[in-house]
Amino acid sequence: MSGDHIYSALSEEHGGDARWAFGTGFTDALAGVDTTLPEGVDGQDLALYCQMLGDDALVQAQRLVHWVTDAPELEEEVALANIALDLLGQARLLLARAGQADGTGRDEDDFAYRRGPAEFRNVHLAEAPRGDFARAVVTLLVLSSARLAVFTRLADSRDPVLAAIAAKAVNELAYHREYALSWTLRLGDGTPYSHERAVAAVADVWPLTGELFATHPVEARMAGQGVGVDPASVREEVHAVLAQVLTTATLDAPAPFPEAAVAGRGGRHTPELAPLLDELQKVAREHPEATW
Amino acid sequence: MTTQTAQAPPGADLDLQAEFDAKVAADQRIEPRDWMPEGYRKTLVRQVSQHAHSEIIGMQPEGDWIASAPSLRRKAILLAKVQDEAGHGLYLYAAAETLGVDRADLTRRLIEGRQKYSSIFNYPSLTFADVGVIGWLVDGAAICNQVPLCRSSFGPYARAMVRICKEESFHQRQGYELLMRMMEGTEEQRRMVQDAVDRWWWPSLMMFGPPDAESPNTQQSMAWRIKRDTNDDLRQKFVDMTVPQAEKLGVTLPDPELVWNGERGHYDFGEPDWNEFKQVISGAGPKNAERVERRRAAHEKGAWVREAATAYAGKHSAKEAAA
Numbered sequence: 001m002s003g004d005h006i007y008s009a010l011s012e013e014h015g016g017d018a019r020w021a022f023g024t025g026f027t028d029a030l031a032g033v034d035t036t037l038p039e040g041v042d043g044q045d046l047a048l049y050c051q052m053l054g055d056d057a058l059v060q061a062q063r064l065v066h067w068v069t070d071a072p073e074l075e076e077e078v079a080l081a082n083i084a085l086d087l088l089g090q091a092r093l094l095l096a097r098a099g100q101a102d103g104t105g106r107d108e109d110d111f112a113y114r115r116g117p118a119e120f121r122n123v124h125l126a127e128a129p130r131g132d133f134a135r136a137v138v139t140l141l142v143l144s145s146a147r148l149a150v151f152t153r154l155a156d157s158r159d160p161v162l163a164a165i166a167a168k169a170v171n172e173l174a175y176h177r178e179y180a181l182s183w184t185l186r187l188g189d190g191t192p193y194s195h196e197r198a199v200a201a202v203a204d205v206w207p208l209t210g211e212l213f214a215t216h217p218v219e220a221r222m223a224g225q226g227v228g229v230d231p232a233s234v235r236e237e238v239h240a241v242l243a244q245v246l247t248t249a250t251l252d253a254p255a256p257f258p259e260a261a262v263a264g265r266g267g268r269h270t271p272e273l274a275p276l277l278d279e280l281q282k283v284a285r286e287h288p289e290a291t292w
Numbered sequence: 293m294t295t296q297t298a299q300a301p302p303g304a305d306l307d308l309q310a311e312f313d314a315k316v317a318a319d320q321r322i323e324p325r326d327w328m329p330e331g332y333r334k335t336l337v338r339q340v341s342q343h344a345h346s347e348i349i350g351m352q353p354e355g356d357w358i359a360s361a362p363s364l365r366r367k368a369i370l371l372a373k374v375q376d377e378a379g380h381g382l383y384l385y386a387a388a389e390t391l392g393v394d395r396a397d398l399t400r401r402l403i404e405g406r407q408k409y410s411s412i413f414n415y416p417s418l419t420f421a422d423v424g425v426i427g428w429l430v431d432g433a434a435i436c437n438q439v440p441l442c443r444s445s446f447g448p449y450a451r452a453m454v455r456i457c458k459e460e461s462f463h464q465r466q467g468y469e470l471l472m473r474m475m476e477g478t479e480e481q482r483r484m485v486q487d488a489v490d491r492w493w494w495p496s497l498m499m500f501g502p503p504d505a506e507s508p509n510t511q512q513s514m515a516w517r518i519k520r521d522t523n524d525d526l527r528q529k530f531v532d533m534t535v536p537q538a539e540k541l542g543v544t545l546p547d548p549e550l551v552w553n554g555e556r557g558h559y560d561f562g563e564p565d566w567n568e569f570k571q572v573i574s575g576a577g578p579k580n581a582e583r584v585e586r587r588r589a590a591h592e593k594g595a596w597v598r599e600a601a602t603a604y605a606g607k608h609s610a611k612e613a614a615a
Contacts, residue, residue: 058364062359065358065359065371066359068351068355068358068371068374068375068378069351069352069355069374069586069587069590070586070589070590070593071590071594072590072591072593072594072595072597072598073594073597073598074348074378074381074382074385075382076594076597077351077375077378078375078378078379078382081371081372081374081375081378082375084371085368085371085372085375088364088367088368088371089368091364092364092365092368095364108364109363109364112364113362113363133594133597185604186600186601186604186605187597187600189604189607190599190600190601190602190603190604191596191599191600191603193596193599193600194596194597194599194600194603197596279359279360280359280360282360283357283360283361283362283420284362284363287362287478287480287481289477289478290362290474290477290478290480290481291473291474291476291477291478291481292361292362292363292365292366292420292470292473292474292477
């Protein structure tokens with residue numbers, strides 16, 4: 001008796017086989033895209049660049065999943081799960097690309113489960129503690145605005161895989177920003193208490209924003225080759241977006257982004273990352289020979 | 293919100309009752325605007341809201357594993373599944389609201405422990421194999437229960453169930469597929485799967501509710517065509533479907549009395565421990581307090597956020613009205 005026969009006894013229809021929710025495809029995520037490295041591009045650089053963008057998404061998703069069963073409304077649990085799923089989908093594609101580009105053939109799970117904190121390349125804001133709902137909203141607003149600006153440009157990358165990933169991600173990120181924006185308005189312009197929480201969240205998040213626009217040498221080289229985007233180039237645009245959202249939400253116009261040096265992109269992290277990775281990796285590490 | 297029942301003029305009930313009975317007998321759907329007996333409405337409110345609560349509490353045993361899922365693919369699948377459950381809760385609360393109750397009030401009843409949810413979610417999920425077994429057995433049992441509800445006499449409930457059943461069949465499939473992978477893995481993984489099957493088998497059989505002889509609501513619910521099959525019939529159907537799946541998987545179901553009965557054309561099986569069932573239903577299960585407490589804590593912690601949304605909506609609708 002085949003497995004499918006067993007299932008067909010249970011319900012009338014199953015719909016499409018390959019995907020039943022975004023980001024959960026049962027097939028190779030990069031199937032059908034030309035994975036040849038563009039001419040003159042250093043595979044090691046491209047792999048590191050993909051890890052930077054992939055790790056931002058993976059680590060942010062890992063923070064977001066804790067809102068599921070813990071949010072103020074069921075609708076928010078659905079929305080935040082959806083955003084985490086989008087980011088997880090982006091991370092999987094980017095990490096898979098990293099393994100192709102550096103020639104090691106490592107897969108998405110090798111990167112996610114078998115690297116230590118010093119090998120992660122995400123910015124500190126992605127790993128920062130979850131905090132309250134206002135903190136989650138402001139963090140998402142900043143990260144999605146910056147990522148949307150970068151990915152909009154990345155859709156024209158000379159690397160066809162990065163271009164395809166970015167083209168798909170842009171719509172997702174626009175939704176993430178829209179969601180964060182709508183809650184920034186409600187909290188900022190809601191009750192005196194929610195206003196206070198929103199002010200505190202901006203104050204907590206702002207010191208971490210400068211790093212988002214500090215250029216790592218790999219980002220500079222990738223941008224120079226038309227493969228990546230220099231984050232410094234989107235600094236003003238992102239600031240303008242955030243200033244508009246925050247003032248509409250009756251919050252103070254934000255200070256300029258602080259000047260910051262490269263940190264997470266170079267593998268230097270806050271103490272928050274190690275416990276986050278311990279939780280992410282613990283089952284996989286307990287069963288190194290297992291198949292899932 | 294008021295119901296049609298409250299608006300019916302005195303003396304009109306007999307005609308309305310006859311019309312209702314005829315509709316149910318003809319397998320037509322009762323819609324929220326239709327007159328319905330008060331007992332029918334109450335039974336549905338209870339069943340639909342308990343079902344909604346079960347979806348919401350049911351997010352927890354598996355949700356605990358999202359952060360530690362051992363591959364990104366499993367993480368994405370599990371996250372999507374738990375998200376679906378929140379969505380199912382939302383459809384079902386919406387269906388309950390068509391009966392004149394308020395979701396906020398139902399939520400209060402849940403977090404104050406005044407309304408029940410499926411007893412199965414009061415058991416702990418101890419290893420990642422539990423994710424697979426919950427998908428296979430718990431969602432499998434839920435599908436057996438729910439597929440007939442797609443033909444329930446109350447329209448909004450039946451329509452919600454059609455959508456939910458489609459998604460549940462994917463959930464069951466991912467669970468079974470995970471177990472298949474694990475059974476092809478290491479010896480330790482096979483032990484994890486068998487251990488999880490041993491722990492979840494009997495609670496899964498209890499999901500169909502008490503034996504028919506002790507199920508006071510079944511006969512009336514079947515007469516109203518809210519329910520379409522008895523608890524024991526559904527339990528038998530589940531066992532008959534699950535045994536070949538277990539054989540294919542290579543696990544043993546922990547019931548020494550489980551044997552094919554050629555005469556009946558069904559599997560014979562042992563009695564679940566109904567004392568345990570009663571204890572878990574009445575709040576003394578391993579995880580009852582924790583499950584409800586978690587929901588209560590999230591709700592209370594989020595109060596200021598809901599208040600902010602209400603205040604914002606009030607200000608902006610006032611501005612729009614003034615404009």
